[in-house]
Amino acid sequence: MARIGIGVLSWAHGHVGAYAERIKGFDDARLVSCWDDDPARGRVNAEKLGIPFHQDMDAVLSDRDVECVMIGCQTNRHADLVEAAAAAGKAILLQKPLATSLRDADRIIKAVRRAGVWFSVAWQMRLDPQNILMRKLVRDGAVGRVGVTRRRHCIGLLFDKGFVEGPTRWHIDPEANRGMWADDAAHACDWLYWMFGRPVSVIAEIGNVLTSVAPDDAGFAVFRYADGMMAEVHNASITMAAENTTEIYGDAGVIIQNHGDNSSCQVMPAHPVGVKLFQKGRRELGWQVQDVPVPASHGERIAGVARPFIDALRAGKSLCTAEDARVSLEMIDASYRAARTGRRVRL
Numbered sequence: 066m067a068r069i070g071i072g073v074l075s076w077a078h079g080h081v082g083a084y085a086e087r088i089k090g091f092d093d094a095r096l097v098s099c100w101d102d103d104p105a106r107g108r109v110n111a112e113k114l115g116i117p118f119h120q121d122m123d124a125v126l127s128d129r130d131v132e133c134v135m136i137g138c139q140t141n142r143h144a145d146l147v148e149a150a151a152a153a154g155k156a157i158l159l160q161k162p163l164a165t166s167l168r169d170a171d172r173i174i175k176a177v178r179r180a181g182v183w184f185s186v187a188w189q190m191r192l193d194p195q196n197i198l199m200r201k202l203v204r205d206g207a208v209g210r211v212g213v214t215r216r217r218h219c220i221g222l223l224f225d226k227g228f229v230e231g232p233t234r235w236h237i238d239p240e241a242n243r244g245m246w247a248d249d250a251a252h253a254c255d256w257l258y259w260m261f262g263r264p265v266s267v268i269a270e271i272g273n274v275l276t277s278v279a280p281d282d283a284g285f286a287v288f289r290y291a292d293g294m295m296a297e298v299h300n301a302s303i304t305m306a307a308e309n310t311t312e313i314y315g316d317a318g319v320i321i322q323n324h325g326d327n328s329s330c331q332v333m334p335a336h337p338v339g340v341k342l343f344q345k346g347r348r349e350l351g352w353q354v355q356d357v358p359v360p361a362s363h364g365e366r367i368a369g370v371a372r373p374f375i376d377a378l379r380a381g382k383s384l385c386t387a388e389d390a391r392v393s394l395e396m397i398d399a400s401y402r403a404a405r406t407g408r409r410v411r412l
Contacts, residue, residue, distance in 0.1 A: 067093075068091075068092070068093055068094055068095045069093065069094045069095070069132050069133060069375065069378060069379070070094075070095060070097040070128075070130040070131050070132045070133070071085075071088060071094055071095065071096050071097060071131070071132070071133050071134070071135060072096075072097050072098050072099060072100075072125040072126075072128065072131035072133070072134045072135070072155070073085060073096070073098075073099035073100070073101075073110075073125075073134065073135050073137065074099070074100055074101075074122060074125065074134050074135070074136045074137070074138065074146050074150065075100070075101050075102065075136065075137045075138035075139075075142075075146070076099070076101050076103075076106050076107060076110045076137055077101070077103070077106070077137055077138050077139050077235060078137035078138070078139075078160045079233065080137065080160055080187065080189075080367050080370070081135050081136075081137030081160060082110060082137075083364060083367045083368040083370075083371075084135060084158075084187070084368065084370055084371040084374065085110075085114055085135070086114075086368065087368050087371035087372065088371050088375070089114060089115075091371075091372075091375060093375060093379070094375045096114055096115075096116045097116065097125075097128060097130050097131045098111075098116050098117045098118070098119055098124070098125050098128060098131065099111050099114075099116060099117075099118055099119070099125065100118070100119045100120070100121070100122040100124070100125045101118070102138070103232075104118075104120055106232065107120075122146075122149065126149060126150060126153035126155060127153065131155060132155065132156060133155060133156035133157065133158065133183070133378055134150050134155045134156070134157055134158070135158045135160075135187075136150065136157060136158070136159045136160060137160045138160075139235050139238075139241040139242065140160075140162060140164065140165050140241060140242045140243070140247075140248070141164075141165045141169070141240060141241050141242070141243075142241075143159060143160075143163065143164050143165075143169065143173065144164055144169040144170075144172040144173050144176075147159060147172075147173045147176050147177065147184075148172065148173075148176040150182075151176040151177055151179070151180035151182050151184075152176070152180060154180060154182060155182060156182050156183035156184070156378055157177070157182060157183070157184045157185070158185055158186075158187055158374055158378075159173075159184070159185070159186050159187065160186075160187055161186055161187055161188055161251060161252070161255070161390075162186075162247065162248065162251040162255075162390070162393065162394060162397070163186055163387065163390035163391060163393070163394050164394060165241075165242065165243045165247065167391070167394060167395065167398060170387070170390070170391045170394050171391075173387050174387045174388060174391065177387050183378060183381060183383065184383060184386065184387055185374070185377060185378075185383040185384040185385055185386070186384070186385040186386075186387070186389075186390040187370050187374065187384070187385075188252070188255050188256075188259075188384065188385050188390075189366055189367050189369060189370045190218075190252055190255065190256045190259075190325075191255070191256075191259055191384060191385060192369060192370055192373045192384065193325070193360075193366055193369070194357050194358065195322055195325060195339050195340050195357050195359075196256065196260075196322075196325070198340055198355055198357050199260070199311065199313065199320055199322060199340060200259070200260055202320055202342060203260065203261075203313065203315075203320070206317070207317075207318055207320070207342060207344065208313060208314075208315030208316075208317055208318035208319060208320055208342075208344070209315040209316040209317025209318060209345075210292075210315055210316050210317075211261070211294055211313055211314065211315045212293070212294055212295070212314055212315065212316065213294070213295050213296075213297075213312075213313075213314040214257070214260075214261070214294065214295070214296040214297070214311075214312065214313050214314070215296075215297045215299070215311065215312040216253045216256055216257060216296070216297070216298055216299070216310070216311050217253070217298075217299040217300070217307065217309070217310050217311075217325075217326060218249055218250065218252040218253040218256075218298075218299075218300050218310075218325075218326045219249075219299070219300060219301045219302070219304035219307055219326055219327065219328045219329075220249060220301075220302050220304065220326070220327040220328060221302070221303060221304050221305045221306075221327070221328055221331075222236075222302055223237075223245070223275075223276045223278055223279055223282050223302040223303050224276070224303060224305065229278050229279075236248060236279075237278055237279035237280070239280045243280070244271075244279065244280035244281045244401075245279050245280070245281055245282060245300070245302040246271050246281050246284045246300055246397065246400070246401070247397050247401070249300050249302065250284060250286070250298055250300035250397060250400070251393050251394070251397055252300075252326075253298040253299075253300060254298060254393040254396040254397055254400075255385070255390070255392075255393035257288065257296050257298065257396070258389070258392050258393055258396065259385075259389075261290065261294065261296065262290070263392055263412065264288035264289060264290050264296065264396065264412060265289055265290060265291050265411060265412060266288070266289045266399075266409050266410060266411045266412060267286050267287065267288045267289070267396065267399050267400050267403050267409070267410055267412065268286070268287050268403050268408075268409050268410075269284060269285065269286035269287070269400040269401070269403040269404040270284060270285050270404055271283075271284030271285075271286075271400065271401060271404040272284065272404070274303070275303045276302075276303060279302065282301060282302050282303050283300070283301035283302070283303060284299075284300055284301070284400070284404065285297060285298070285299050286298045286396075286400040286403070286404075288396065298400075304328040305328065305331075305332075306328055306329070306331065306332040307326070307328040307329040308323050308324065308329050308334075309321065309322075309323055309329075310322045310323060310324065310325030310326055310329055311325060316345075317344060317345050317346065318342060318343055318344040318345055318346075319342070319343045320340065320341075320342055321340070321341050321343075321352075322339065322340050323337060323338055323339060323340075323359075324337050324339060324359045324360075325339075326363065327363040330359075330360060330362050330363040330366070331362075331363070333359070337359045338354055338359075339355065339357050339358065339359040340354075340355040340357055341353060341354050341355060342355060370384075395412055396412065399411075399412050
């Protein structure tokens with residue numbers, strides 16, 4: 066089997082490094098070369114992975130051995146790099162979220178369509194076995210009609226001086242990344258869209274409650290669906306430890322997921338339970354613990370993108386299209402507007 070050649074455009078986002086470490090051990094893909102606008106960061110990662118570093122991005126994009134590029138730059142630069150990579154005819158795996166603005170999202174969609182290249186956004190939550198199981202249970206009718214859903218995606222990094230003051234500080238730059246809600250609530254919004262489709266409206270509260278180092282550190286949004294379902298998204302960058310990640314309440318049962326985000330994977334009980342199901346028609350069974358493992362760490366969940374990415378690339382199937390990724394950006398944008406105005410915003 067021919068090994069697919071992978072290039073890296075920027076190591077700014079740490080997730081790309083996790084994918085690269087996994088790809089290094091694959092027998093059907095190989096890392097070819099990389100570029101970074103920060104030469105020191107680029108050389109460090111290139112040396113660690115044993116690949117060449119180029120100071121000129123065109124050296125990566127003009128290399129025939131590079132069939133696909135993983136883009137991990139600051140979020141506000143996504144559109145520029147996607148346009149360059151697509152014009153060069155490269156397949157593209159883009160780090161989440163799609164962009165900082167709907168205008169840039171549309172630039173990305175246009176560039177990918179014009180070039181006709183394979184494209185996907187790297188949403189690890191779509192690939193996590195716990196989430197895949199919950200989606201199947203809902204679609205199979207295990208809990209009947211869903212009336213209320215709650216989803217949390219939290220981290221505690223705003224309490225981490227290394228994150229706030231170190232090389233990852235671009236995450237808290239309003240120009241480079243808009244806000245922590247835009248960066249991380251995007252995970253929960255994409256999960257919600259992937260699970261239940263597009264909502265019709267949102268109300269929200271987003272702001273700073275315990276820190277002032279980023280544009281926002283916590284927020285809640287409640288999305289409404291055309292069938293009446295309410296879905297709450299909770300995101301905070303000030304959560305040291307947690308447990309419950311997902312609650313799905315239907316008229317025939319309930320699904321609970323634990324240890325599905327960074328905070329809840331960092332501090333786990335001795336015997337963690339990932340997904341459990343309660344069904345009205347099978348009360349005698351009580352909580353049915355589902356046979357799906359809890360990742361050893363959130364880092365394992367992130368690195369787990371690498372294998373499905375290569376498989377999807379080989380099959381010519383996207384893990385998440387640019388058009389799909391635009392929906393979660395619309396949800397983020399609408400929730401910011403709802404929080405700012407104190408009014409319900411229609412999507």
